[in-house]
Amino acid sequence: MSTTAAAPAPGAATHADHGAGHGHHEMSFLRKWVFSTDHKVIGLQYLFACIFTLLLGGLLALMVRWQIAYPAGAKPSAEQVQEWKSQGLSGAKLDEAIANFDGDKPFPILGELLWGEELSKADVNAGMVGEPGLFGNSNGMMPAEWYNVAFTMHASVMIFLVIIPMLTGAFGNWVIPLQIGAKDMAFPFLNGLSFWTWLSAALILCLSFFIDPAGISAGAGWTSYPPLSGVVTPTAGPGQTLWCIGVILGGTSSIMGSLNYITTIVNLRAPGMSLFRMPLTTWSAFITSILQLFATPVLSSAMAMLLFDRHMGTSFFLPEGLNFSGVDIPNAGGGQVILWQHIFWFYSHPAVYIMILPAMGIVSDIIAVWSRKPIFGYRPMVYSMSAIAGLGFVVWGHHMFQAGMNPVLGTTFMISTIMIALPSAVKVFNWLGTLWGGQITFSPPLLFALGFVSMFVIGGLSGIYMANAPFDIFIHDTYFIVAHIHYVLFTGSVMGIFAGIYHWYPKMFGRHMSDGLGKLHFWLTFVFMNGVFFPMHIIGLGGYPRRYASFRGYDFLAPYEGMNVFMTICAMALGLCQIVFLFNFFWSLLAGKKVTSDNPWHANSLEWSTTTPPPHGNWIGPVPTAYHGPYEYSHPNCKEDYAPQWMPMQRVYADAAAPATAAPGASGAVGAPPPAPAH
Amino acid sequence: MQVRPDGFDVTWKWWLPPAHSSFGDDVDLLFYWIFWITMLTFVGVEGLMLYFCFKYRRNPARKTIYTKGSHSLEVAWTVIPAVILVALGVASAKTWATTKDPANPSFPQEFQTTVKIIAEQFAWKVTYPGNDKEFGTDDDFTETNILNVPFEPTNADGEVITEENVRVLLSSKDVIHSLFIPVLRVKQDAVPGFLGNVWFDCQRATYAGPDGKHLTADSKYSEDGRTLVDWEESYEIACAELCGLGHSQMRMQLKAVPRADWEAWVKVKSDAAKARAAGG
Numbered sequence: 001m002s003t004t005a006a007a008p009a010p011g012a013a014t015h016a017d018h019g020a021g022h023g024h025h026e027m028s029f030l031r032k033w034v035f036s037t038d039h040k041v042i043g044l045q046y047l048f049a050c051i052f053t054l055l056l057g058g059l060l061a062l063m064v065r066w067q068i069a070y071p072a073g074a075k076p077s078a079e080q081v082q083e084w085k086s087q088g089l090s091g092a093k094l095d096e097a098i099a100n101f102d103g104d105k106p107f108p109i110l111g112e113l114l115w116g117e118e119l120s121k122a123d124v125n126a127g128m129v130g131e132p133g134l135f136g137n138s139n140g141m142m143p144a145e146w147y148n149v150a151f152t153m154h155a156s157v158m159i160f161l162v163i164i165p166m167l168t169g170a171f172g173n174w175v176i177p178l179q180i181g182a183k184d185m186a187f188p189f190l191n192g193l194s195f196w197t198w199l200s201a202a203l204i205l206c207l208s209f210f211i212d213p214a215g216i217s218a219g220a221g222w223t224s225y226p227p228l229s230g231v232v233t234p235t236a237g238p239g240q241t242l243w244c245i246g247v248i249l250g251g252t253s254s255i256m257g258s259l260n261y262i263t264t265i266v267n268l269r270a271p272g273m274s275l276f277r278m279p280l281t282t283w284s285a286f287i288t289s290i291l292q293l294f295a296t297p298v299l300s301s302a303m304a305m306l307l308f309d310r311h312m313g314t315s316f317f318l319p320e321g322l323n324f325s326g327v328d329i330p331n332a333g334g335g336q337v338i339l340w341q342h343i344f345w346f347y348s349h350p351a352v353y354i355m356i357l358p359a360m361g362i363v364s365d366i367i368a369v370w371s372r373k374p375i376f377g378y379r380p381m382v383y384s385m386s387a388i389a390g391l392g393f394v395v396w397g398h399h400m401f402q403a404g405m406n407p408v409l410g411t412t413f414m415i416s417t418i419m420i421a422l423p424s425a426v427k428v429f430n431w432l433g434t435l436w437g438g439q440i441t442f443s444p445p446l447l448f449a450l451g452f453v454s455m456f457v458i459g460g461l462s463g464i465y466m467a468n469a470p471f472d473i474f475i476h477d478t479y480f481i482v483a484h485i486h487y488v489l490f491t492g493s494v495m496g497i498f499a500g501i502y503h504w505y506p507k508m509f510g511r512h513m514s515d516g517l518g519k520l521h522f523w524l525t526f527v528f529m530n531g532v533f534f535p536m537h538i539i540g541l542g543g544y545p546r547r548y549a550s551f552r553g554y555d556f557l558a559p560y561e562g563m564n565v566f567m568t569i570c571a572m573a574l575g576l577c578q579i580v581f582l583f584n585f586f587w588s589l590l591a592g593k594k595v596t597s598d599n600p601w602h603a604n605s606l607e608w609s610t611t612t613p614p615p616h617g618n619w620i621g622p623v624p625t626a627y628h629g630p631y632e633y634s635h636p637n638c639k640e641d642y643a644p645q646w647m648p649m650q651r652v653y654a655d656a657a658a659p660a661t662a663a664p665g666a667s668g669a670v671g672a673p674p675p676a677p678a679h
Numbered sequence: 680m681q682v683r684p685d686g687f688d689v690t691w692k693w694w695l696p697p698a699h700s701s702f703g704d705d706v707d708l709l710f711y712w713i714f715w716i717t718m719l720t721f722v723g724v725e726g727l728m729l730y731f732c733f734k735y736r737r738n739p740a741r742k743t744i745y746t747k748g749s750h751s752l753e754v755a756w757t758v759i760p761a762v763i764l765v766a767l768g769v770a771s772a773k774t775w776a777t778t779k780d781p782a783n784p785s786f787p788q789e790f791q792t793t794v795k796i797i798a799e800q801f802a803w804k805v806t807y808p809g810n811d812k813e814f815g816t817d818d819d820f821t822e823t824n825i826l827n828v829p830f831e832p833t834n835a836d837g838e839v840i841t842e843e844n845v846r847v848l849l850s851s852k853d854v855i856h857s858l859f860i861p862v863l864r865v866k867q868d869a870v871p872g873f874l875g876n877v878w879f880d881c882q883r884a885t886y887a888g889p890d891g892k893h894l895t896a897d898s899k900y901s902e903d904g905r906t907l908v909d910w911e912e913s914y915e916i917a918c919a920e921l922c923g924l925g926h927s928q929m930r931m932q933l934k935a936v937p938r939a940d941w942e943a944w945v946k947v948k949s950d951a952a953k954a955r956a957a958g959g
């Protein structure tokens with residue numbers, strides 16, 4: 001192990017030795033499962049940690065939704081008043097009934113735990129005070145400042161602690177070396193360090209809830225625009241500082257990870273594994289890593305500047321004359337508020353692609369396997385991902401159309417943004433092309449992959465509305481944007497993550513998840529997620545602003561109360577039906593059907609060539625050779641409908657009668673070349 | 680139909696709010712183009728996907744089509760969307776220039792009214808230049824959360840009779856806020872340290888004429904004996920950029936009134952401001 005850490009970039013040969021040498025000796029539990037440098041273990045560490053953070057982020061989302069649907073101060077409905085009247089109430093009696101009407105609905109269970117006992121309005125009017133909760137006492141209702149915390153931390157957790165680490169940390173780690181035929185990452189120690197750095201980022205972000213007695217963590221939105229975030233105030237107190245530190249650490253982890261993935265993919269590919277024989281999951285991880293490597297340092301520097309502004313008297317983002325409610329900000333002067341937005345979006349627009357490209361790769365592989373077809377337009381798929389990545393660096397201004405930029409610049413950003421929809425469209429058409437004429441099996445991985453494609457279409461199309469600057473002016477910062485985000489990130493990326501979990505689970509753990517539960521999970525999720533997110537387009541068109549703790553007081557928002565309640569009910573149901581997934585995932589670890597083949601899906605890429613679960617060093621013996629591309633499904637000259645990458649095509653023809661994977665030597669195909677086929 | 684006790688109709692709404700600015704219809708037209716293009720694409724793509732899922736579901740008796748792609752298809756489905764997207768871009772660029780680019784001929788040549796809004800946590804301070812139409816003089820006056828402007832009368836065909844372009848100079852004294860006027864399709868950030876500006880015209884007055892309909896240029900509003908307190912409705916302005924605790928409470932009212940009424944109101948306020956300045 002120490003050799004690996006000390007000699008970080010071993011060539012293929014040393015690497016093979018390393019693997020061979022480590023098949024035998026026993027490692028302590030701590031070394032093997034906790035401070036591991038094995039990419040698979042690190043991948044699983046990310047996976048398990050992210051399932052936990054997903055629950056946290058989801059809970060915060062439900063609290064956000066609850067607040068929007070049931071903010072404090074509800075008035076009795078017309079029907080209710082009518083009913084009181086028909087009961088004979090009138091005059092002062094009726095007024096009293098209206099005054100005592102208690103329309104407040106605290107979040108189930110948690111509401112009272114966090115914000116105190118719920119008292120009836122009559123008791124409150126009579127001056128009673130209930131038991132306080134963990135974060136104070138507001139009659140069980142979420143206070144407005146905590147609402148800001150809830151949506152800020154929901155987004156931050158989902159982005160920095162769920163989607164990015166899940167896609168790049170868990171899948172990137174676990175899949176890349178196995179798919180390219182490497183024994184491990186190029187820098188195994190750095191890989192472990194990256195995980196622990198990320199975990200400390202996660203802990204710091206979680207800690208930020210408990211540093212203030214009222215639970216005020218960061219509350220300036222995940223975009224944290226200064227001056228709101230740049231000046232220490234009760235709403236942007238120590239929690240905001242911890243948030244900045246957490247994001248810097250998360251970014252550092254990303255930088256380490258991406259360096260590692262790029263080096264690994266460039267240097268450690270198995271014999272025969274040319275770049276254009278790599279499966280698209282690996283391609284997407286490669287392109288994503290390049291994006292991450294270039295974009296993340298920019299975010300970290302922005303965060304550092306923000307920290308300096310907050311605590312060290314600089315004023316990168318604070319212009320002269322700032323005055324918060326009568327208090328002058330002493331260090332303000334000379335700074336540019338808009339500078340932050342440029343720097344932030346220069347990272348964060350590429351970041352949204354960091355959050356979807358890996359899912360696109362995963363989905364591509366899954367569609368090929370489960371429809372038994374070569375990827376339609378493999379190279380166009382690679383080129384379109386590259387185009388998305390490249391264009392992704394020149395569109396950031398579309399988040400700032402309303403900020404007051406030079407109109408010519410606005411036009412430029414509008415055109416580049418409109419054009420970025422093009423490679424996305426090309427990808428969708430190629431997925432359709434892959435399905436065309438295939439043999440489609442509706443397994444849970446495929447269902448989720450199709451869910452991804454069909455929902456990504458909605459997210460991509462809604463992007464076009466927003467790319468058109470004059471119309472974006474109207475929908476910017478309304479729920480239309482929230483709908484867009486969630487169609488690409490929840491119904492997109494998260495579907496991709498689920499697809500990947502169902503697909504690789506047997507290889508990861510040597511057991512199968514339940515198919516039936518997987519399908520149930522898909523259909524429940526599919527229905528409820530649309531119930532939550534689709535109506536957001538509609539209320540967004542009505543101009544409903546995002547990040548509003550309450551719609552009360554606005555005539556133009558009142559009509560959306562019913563829809564908000566509907567979305568919240570769907571969100572609660574969406575949250576609940578994830579229990580099906582959790583049960584399936586954890587129960588199958590212990591009691592799932594044991595896999596009987598190393599390649600249960602008859603897939604082609606190298607991760608299916610090794611034993612299950614793959615050993616330390618990935619292959620017992622030398623790494624396999626890639627003889628051809630990863631998508632040779634249903635080749636007309638093969639009897640079998642797949643031709644694994646690790647076997648020469650000729651051999652596949654000859655062995656057609658006997659399924660290739662059933663042969664125990666399949667994983668060692670390279671080490672023991674088969675007799676020359678007669679073909 | 681659902682009506683709140685205070686008389687407000689809270690029937691569910693499904694669509695854009697009405698547009699009352701001269702460029703509002705252009706913006707909405709863009710929306711309709713995008714709407715139909717994306718709807719067709721949506722139905723086409725999802726339909727095809729469902730059809731493939733049905734037609735190509737697993738069936739060992741059917742021969743699988745082995746193909747790795749098609750050059751001509753790739754070209755087709757790159758070029759056709761590209762053309763559509765570029766066309767959309769060109770159409771958008773035109774509207775964008777009208778609303779944002781002073782160098783563009785259709786950008787207003789003249790602003791009949793200018794007001795200055797300095798946003799703060801959590802209110803809009805609207806300064807009017809007063810009778811002399813100049814900022815920084817004694818007769819300026821400042822209102823909180825009240826934006827009154829002259830409305831722009833149009834004839835039955837929607838043509839402008841008298842231009843009434845309003846320019847808002849916009850800044851903030853603390854954090855970023857954003858002036859959002861849904862019915863005018865206007866949104867502009869109020870950025871501290873930077874005096875931004877945005878313009879609009881409001882083609883629909885906020886109170887009814889003698890026949891209960893909204894005022895037009897022909898309405899005989901001044902003989903009607905209406906006083907300015909008789910305003911019947913206002914357009915809502917919201918803050919669209921997270922600005923802290925009271926973000927959702929930064930509500931302002933926009934009232935668009937006939938110029939004569941507006942000038943009368945300005946005169947009263949401006950004279951009072953001047954008197955105050957002279958007295959103090």
Ligand code: HEM
Pocket residue numbers: 223352353355356398399417418420421424459460461463464466467468472475476477481484485488489492493
């Ligand atoms: C089809 C191509 C896409 C286009 C044309 C597009 C366009 C846009 C535009 C113009 C905005 C800014 C809207 C505004 O704030 O006014 C935006 C916001 C956003 N987009 Fe996209 N988008 C596309 C795809 C994606 C994808 C694939 C993702 C993520 C996986 C994504 C994630 C986001 C997020 C998270 C925001 C909101 C950021 C925030 O304000 O909090 N978009 N998109």
Ligand SMILES: [Cu+2]
Pocket residue numbers: 348349352395396398399
């Ligand atoms: Cu963007």
Ligand SMILES: [Cu+2]
Pocket residue numbers: 855856857918919920921922923925926927929
């Ligand atoms: Cu605000």
